Amino acid sequence: MEVIDCHSHVASSRYIPDEFFDGWVDNILATSGSKDDRHGAALRQVFRKINEDPLCDEYVAQMDEAGIARAVLLIIDFKYVYGEPFDDMVEIYRRHREILERHPGRFICFAGVDPRRGRAGVELLELGIEQYGFSGLKLYPPCGFSPSDERLDPYYEVCAQYQLPVLSHIGPTTPSLSFNFARPEGIDEAARRFPQVKFVLGHAGSTHFRDAAVLAEYRPNVFLDMSGFQAAASRGRFDDLMRFHKENGILNKILFGTDWPIHRLLGAQKKWVDRFKQLCTDGILTQRELANIFGETFRSISPSSIGAA
Numbered sequence: 001m002e003v004i005d006c007h008s009h010v011a012s013s014r015y016i017p018d019e020f021f022d023g024w025v026d027n028i029l030a031t032s033g034s035k036d037d038r039h040g041a042a043l044r045q046v047f048r049k050i051n052e053d054p055l056c057d058e059y060v061a062q063m064d065e066a067g068i069a070r071a072v073l074l075i076i077d078f079k080y081v082y083g084e085p086f087d088d089m090v091e092i093y094r095r096h097r098e099i100l101e102r103h104p105g106r107f108i109c110f111a112g113v114d115p116r117r118g119r120a121g122v123e124l125l126e127l128g129i130e131q132y133g134f135s136g137l138k139l140y141p142p143c144g145f146s147p148s149d150e151r152l153d154p155y156y157e158v159c160a161q162y163q164l165p166v167l168s169h170i171g172p173t174t175p176s177l178s179f180n181f182a183r184p185e186g187i188d189e190a191a192r193r194f195p196q197v198k199f200v201l202g203h204a205g206s207t208h209f210r211d212a213a214v215l216a217e218y219r220p221n222v223f224l225d226m227s228g229f230q231a232a233a234s235r236g237r238f239d240d241l242m243r244f245h246k247e248n249g250i251l252n253k254i255l256f257g258t259d260w261p262i263h264r265l266l267g268a269q270k271k272w273v274d275r276f277k278q279l280c281t282d283g284i285l286t287q288r289e290l291a292n293i294f295g296e297t298f299r300s301i302s303p304s305s306i307g308a309a
């Protein structure tokens with residue numbers, strides 16, 4: 001059974017800025033009630049450390065151990081919202097292409113663009129697809145836009161033309177960004193207007209998983225990725241979540257994902273793969289259902305990425 005991870009990122013502060021993890025630490029401290037500054041400083045260091053694998057060598061070693069054949073690397077355009085130069089994005093694309101070449105056959109890359117870049121953004125997406133072999137579009141609406149914003153239409157037209165999927169982050173994120181646009185229903189209008197484009201709701205809707213499941217059930221072109229539930233699993237809430245999706249009859253709309261490197265503290269990649277296999281052992285999933293989640297469904301929505309570099 002070939003495992004494809006449909007949601008991950010290159011671990012590097014060049015791609016996931018320090019502000020991102022620092023915001024997470026602020027929230028961990030606030031929710032834990034910690035008043036100890038040393039605790040915060042130590043946690044910041046830990047998150048810096050898990051975000052250091054810029055060439056994906058450690059990542060590939062963990063994929064090998066876990067039996068993950070391929071993983072999607074999602075580029076996020078944080079540069080627009082943090083006011084950094086456009087040329088940085090071109091450089092980020094180029095470096096991702098180098099990673100595809102460094103580990104042949106192991107990675108698939110989705111281009112990330114903030115739609116407020118207008119025509120330059122569309123050209124960046126086309127550059128990624130045509131020159132660098134990227135196989136999809138990653139959106140990060142908490143940067144401050146709705147995934148149904150009409151400014152995204154030209155981007156979706158490119159995706160329709162090349163038959164490429166769109167994966168959008170859904171759910172709360174680092175506190176320096178907006179949660180306003182992070183709800184599943186934000187995708188609804190785009191999914192209706194572009195029925196030929198496959199939309200994947202990141203983290204299966206996260207805290208909004210019920211609303212995400214409704215879209216997956218009623219919109220043929222909406223899918224869910226199961227990355228990011230490692231913490232929920234550690235609290236014993238994963239089996240019920242998968243039963244919920246099974247009862248809704250949407251297991252064929254679900255994709256395996258890890259969100260590497262975000263949850264590295266909760267265990268190696270193998271631990272998350274094994275957690276899905278456990279669902280079979282426990283009779284929650286059949287082998288067929290697991291095979292679909294592990295890769296068959298991704299192949300069906302992203303045929304062009306399989307066989308790419």
Ligand SMILES: [Zn+2]
Pocket residue numbers: 007008009074259
């Ligand atoms: Zn992610």
